[in-house]
Amino acid sequence: MKVVVITGSGGLIGSESVEFFADKFDLVVGIDNDMRMQFFGKDASTSWNVQRLIEKHPNYIHKNADIRNPKEIGLIFQEYLNDIKLVIHTAAQPSHDWAAQDPYTDFSVNANGTLVLLESTRKYCPDAVFIHCSTNKVYGDTPNRLPLVEQETRWEIDRNHKYYKYGIDETMSIDHTKHSLFGASKVASDVLVQEYGLYFGMKTGVFRGGCLTGPKHSGAMLHGFLNYLMKCAITGDHYTILGYKGKQVRDNIHAYDLVNMFYHFFKDPQSGQVYNTGGSRHSNCSMIEAIKLCEEITGNKFNYRYSENNRIGDHIWWISDISKFKKHYPNWQYRFSLQDILIQINNELILRLT
Numbered sequence: 001m002k003v004v005v006i007t008g009s010g011g012l013i014g015s016e017s018v019e020f021f022a023d024k025f026d027l028v029v030g031i032d033n034d035m036r037m038q039f040f041g042k043d044a045s046t047s048w049n050v051q052r053l054i055e056k057h058p059n060y061i062h063k064n065a066d067i068r069n070p071k072e073i074g075l076i077f078q079e080y081l082n083d084i085k086l087v088i089h090t091a092a093q094p095s096h097d098w099a100a101q102d103p104y105t106d107f108s109v110n111a112n113g114t115l116v117l118l119e120s121t122r123k124y125c126p127d128a129v130f131i132h133c134s135t136n137k138v139y140g141d142t143p144n145r146l147p148l149v150e151q152e153t154r155w156e157i158d159r160n161h162k163y164y165k166y167g168i169d170e171t172m173s174i175d176h177t178k179h180s181l182f183g184a185s186k187v188a189s190d191v192l193v194q195e196y197g198l199y200f201g202m203k204t205g206v207f208r209g210g211c212l213t214g215p216k217h218s219g220a221m222l223h224g225f226l227n228y229l230m231k232c233a234i235t236g237d238h239y240t241i242l243g244y245k246g247k248q249v250r251d252n253i254h255a256y257d258l259v260n261m262f263y264h265f266f267k268d269p270q271s272g273q274v275y276n277t278g279g280s281r282h283s284n285c286s287m288i289e290a291i292k293l294c295e296e297i298t299g300n301k302f303n304y305r306y307s308e309n310n311r312i313g314d315h316i317w318w319i320s321d322i323s324k325f326k327k328h329y330p331n332w333q334y335r336f337s338l339q340d341i342l343i344q345i346n347n348e349l350i351l352r353l354t
């Protein structure tokens, strides 16, 4: 029997992974305790998504377990042992603003939880491929020191800089920079996953995401930027742009395209590899460009104000250079553009909000 274990299976990337792998594995074991609701309130609960997966996929089994609990997680792994061929770890406390209000919880979920999963994999299914969702926040605010140029609707990097053509690659230092507490707990997990590959020889891959997005995000003010923006565009809820004149740039990748990267890595894995991943030059926008697109798609005027106070450590300009991944896996390509993503989010939200 072939089993895939997916943590955070009710979340954006976890649920997309369930959809993607349901017809490729005999059994999909999802682990999610709906902690997203505890982080961001009941509008951010992912239980609706878990329910949907249970109803849609007969080979999906849900475990309402906490990834921080070695006993609970160990029992799940013991049940399937070496039948587990793939572990996709997406469960996390994902917001850097939230982390500062409860550093213990943030660190225990992001760092300790990852350690529990790595140890369970090493103990019960050491040959399984282990995929970890890391973040571009591991680079801290170093990207803000790049030579940026102000344009009409966005910040852009100087044309002569080596990152201009493809974006920021994996050689940027993750040291001597302000990470936020969230960034620090993600660095811990990122390095742990690398180490289990480099030290123990396990097949581990770290994917450092820019903005990960898609219609199945349970968007909240503190996390799930495009989804939350579109929600405000539809409902008329008020939104506050925080700093940088609203010209901060994020690259956005559809959850499907990311999970398809995981699939390519699974088919031809390596040990302790690290990849930057995101929309790259293919799909990116500034805050005010995203608002304009939301207005065009919904036909509604966006209700927002501007505050000079940027979020601590927020990136002014981030474009992921995905060349390393493309070089290792040349057959992978994007399926969705920024426009596709926003239209899908709008269509899904209209169904969910009415």
Ligand SMILES: NC(=O)c1ccc[n+]([C@@H]2O[C@H](COP(=O)([O-])OP(=O)(O)OC[C@H]3O[C@@H](n4cnc5c(N)ncnc54)[C@H](O)[C@@H]3O)[C@@H](O)[C@H]2O)c1
Pocket: 007, 008, 009, 010, 011, 012, 013, 014, 031, 032, 033, 034, 035, 036, 037, 046, 065, 066, 067, 068, 089, 090, 091, 092, 093, 094, 109, 113, 133, 134, 135, 136, 208, 209, 210, 211, 212, 213, 217, 218, 224
């Ligand atoms: N969404 C983004 O823009 C983005 C960007 C970069 C990196 N990432 C990373 O990608 C991963 C997935 O992000 P996402 O957007 O799908 O997040 P998400 O919040 O949508 O999903 C995470 C899921 O994990 C669950 N969870 C949290 N703590 C748990 C615990 N202790 N035990 C069991 N389940 C728990 C939550 O209930 C939630 O359903 C995270 O590691 C995140 O840090 C996300």
